[in-house]
Amino acid sequence: MTAGNDAILRLQGVHTDIGRYRILHGVDLAVRRGRVTMLLGRNGAGKTTTLRTIMGLWRARQGQIIFDGQSLTALETPHIARLGIAYVPENMGIFGKLTVRENMLLATAPRGFAQPYLDRVLDSFPMLKVKWDSAAGSLSGGQKQMLAIARAIIEQRRLLLIDEPTKGLSPAMVDQLVGALLRLKAEQTTILLVEQNFRVAEAVGDEVAVMDEGRVIHTGAMAALAGDDTLQHRLLGLSMAAAL
Amino acid sequence: MKEDWRNHMRRWAPYALTPLIILAALPAIGAGPWLTLTVAGLTMGIMLFLVASGLTLIFGLMDVLNFAHAAFVTVGAYVTVTVLRPLAGWTMQTSLTLNLIALLVALIAAAAASGALGFVFERVIIRQVYGAPLRQILITIGALTIIEQLVVVIWGPQALVLPKPASLRGSVFIGSSPIETYRLAALAVGLAVALAMHLFLRRTRLGLVVRAGVENREMVQALGYHIRRVFIGVFMAGTALAGMGGMMWGQYQETVNSQIGDSMTILVFIILIIGGLGSVGGCFIGAILVGLTTNYVGFLAPKMALGSNILLMAAILLWQPRGLFPMAEH
Numbered sequence A: 001m002t003a004g005n006d007a008i009l010r011l012q013g014v015h016t017d018i019g020r021y022r023i024l025h026g027v028d029l030a031v032r033r034g035r036v037t038m039l040l041g042r043n044g045a046g047k048t049t050t051l052r053t054i055m056g057l058w059r060a061r062q063g064q065i066i067f068d069g070q071s072l073t074a075l076e077t078p079h080i081a082r083l084g085i086a087y088v089p090e091n092m093g094i095f096g097k098l099t100v101r102e103n104m105l106l107a108t109a110p111r112g113f114a115q116p117y118l119d120r121v122l123d124s125f126p127m128l129k130v131k132w133d134s135a136a137g138s139l140s141g142g143q144k145q146m147l148a149i150a151r152a153i154i155e156q157r158r159l160l161l162i163d164e165p166t167k168g169l170s171p172a173m174v175d176q177l178v179g180a181l182l183r184l185k186a187e188q189t190t191i192l193l194v195e196q197n198f199r200v201a202e203a204v205g206d207e208v209a210v211m212d213e214g215r216v217i218h219t220g221a222m223a224a225l226a227g228d229d230t231l232q233h234r235l236l237g238l239s240m241a242a243a244l
Numbered sequence B: 001m002k003e004d005w006r007n008h009m010r011r012w013a014p015y016a017l018t019p020l021i022i023l024a025a026l027p028a029i030g031a032g033p034w035l036t037l038t039v040a041g042l043t044m045g046i047m048l049f050l051v052a053s054g055l056t057l058i059f060g061l062m063d064v065l066n067f068a069h070a071a072f073v074t075v076g077a078y079v080t081v082t083v084l085r086p087l088a089g090w091t092m093q094t095s096l097t098l099n100l101i102a103l104l105v106a107l108i109a110a111a112a113a114s115g116a117l118g119f120v121f122e123r124v125i126i127r128q129v130y131g132a133p134l135r136q137i138l139i140t141i142g143a144l145t146i147i148e149q150l151v152v153v154i155w156g157p158q159a160l161v162l163p164k165p166a167s168l169r170g171s172v173f174i175g176s177s178p179i180e181t182y183r184l185a186a187l188a189v190g191l192a193v194a195l196a197m198h199l200f201l202r203r204t205r206l207g208l209v210v211r212a213g214v215e216n217r218e219m220v221q222a223l224g225y226h227i228r229r230v231f232i233g234v235f236m237a238g239t240a241l242a243g244m245g246g247m248m249w250g251q252y253q254e255t256v257n258s259q260i261g262d263s264m265t266i267l268v269f270i271i272l273i274i275g276g277l278g279s280v281g282g283c284f285i286g287a288i289l290v291g292l293t294t295n296y297v298g299f300l301a302p303k304m305a306l307g308s309n310i311l312l313m314a315a316i317l318l319w320q321p322r323g324l325f326p327m328a329e330h
């Protein structure tokens, strides 16, 4: 794969420790502008740790993280977020005691909701309109995931980091979510997307990076990986191939 | 349908508790003293709320249980003595306006002094022990003792008198029930502060960030907010509220000693546990309940006053093991 100069995010030799354990052993990764890059890999490969390191929630011990020409390695999480990077964590990070509206409001600039963005988000997730003043804790798992993604795109962002959005969702919910992701993709949103469901990865991914044991072991076009059963098997093992 | 109704009951039951207790006390006590005691209970409750709300917010947001909180109450009370001394010309006249101005100056000074001390305290002490509960307990208990000793060094070991302003000394009669004027004033001020807090938490962006931070600090940061700055703001606000509580309590008792903060500590912790640690709304209801119980039981069976609060706490915990308004796990 040619990472090219159009990479908006680039990780070079990133090592991350959690406590006394080294979890990332030199991650190299490029995310291209306007593309959806899938981050795949077995359980415990280090996908979540990679996203958290980009967000500054874990610190890189070694290596460089460059976002649009700027090094993130020494920045604090709020600062990184303000550069236009939105993070949807594995557990969604929904504030259950706050209303749907308040959850969304927190992610806006100080002026509050920008009407065009709000309209667009509510068009994509009409359910949120119905639940607007309900406590977010009362939403179903799928609805919370929609809210988490809606919150990430309520302002103009330059990069979305989304961690396993389909985890635990019903097939119907997964379809809805894929629809939403495809709309974002059509709008040229840059996304780094962790996903265990290969069908979803195939549907929305442009590029793919596969991780194992704290390293990226393969990068290329998503379509190429999807068309190569042997490669899939070798890179992802039985667990993901079974999801086909 | 039945489930709905149950959920409804569960949601509203904590709010019904206070009115129920007030109504239940009426036949037990008799109409005359009942009104007096109810106002006394509400006033005591609101003063306790000022002290307890800061503590519960600091705990909810930062996971810091600050055992030195009482010291900020004490500092607020002593600063009040110092500020009101030169203002004696205003407090001794029977002009309600001058009296209230003097008290307002004292209230602001007490809040400012405790809040400023809180700022230093967060920077120098609390900052070292975020995320280390055992060290928090040890260091804040140590700090409590040190600050109280410093108070003795500065203001002396003997209790100081803090006479109420002239026009707030007597009582007014509602029907045949005497109500102390000072209590009415304190109740009004306390409610105003509680309302301001409510509006801040519910209506402002910063209040929203604080409420979100109580649930999930990490996500608040991932949304672009510097949580450390919010911490220090909340810590200052919490200690300033304790200073206000100290001012109002000291003025009510008309005497101030270095134990004034400690004397509220047991009740404050009972309130936090009743309300659910970290919940400001729960803290408000808990404080009012404790204030009322103390006054009603103090009238009916004076020796049982403190015991009755512990019983109240035990009863509420049997019903709601994590308090009336438990916070989300984090």
Ligand SMILES: Nc1ncnc2c1ncn2[C@@H]1O[C@H](COP(=O)(O)OP(=O)(O)OP(=O)(O)O)[C@@H](O)[C@H]1O
Binding pocket: A018, A019, A021, A023, A041, A042, A043, A044, A045, A046, A047, A048, A049, A050
């Ligand atoms: N807080 C933590 N403390 C200690 N070890 C951790 C922690 N978080 C993750 N790890 C370890 O780091 C490794 C990588 O975890 P990570 O969560 O990044 O994997 P992942 O690829 O996201 O896996 P999954 O598909 O299960 O989400 C795992 O071995 C995990 O046990």
Ligand SMILES: [Mg+2]
Binding pocket: A047, A048, A049, A090, A163
């Ligand atoms: Mg993960």
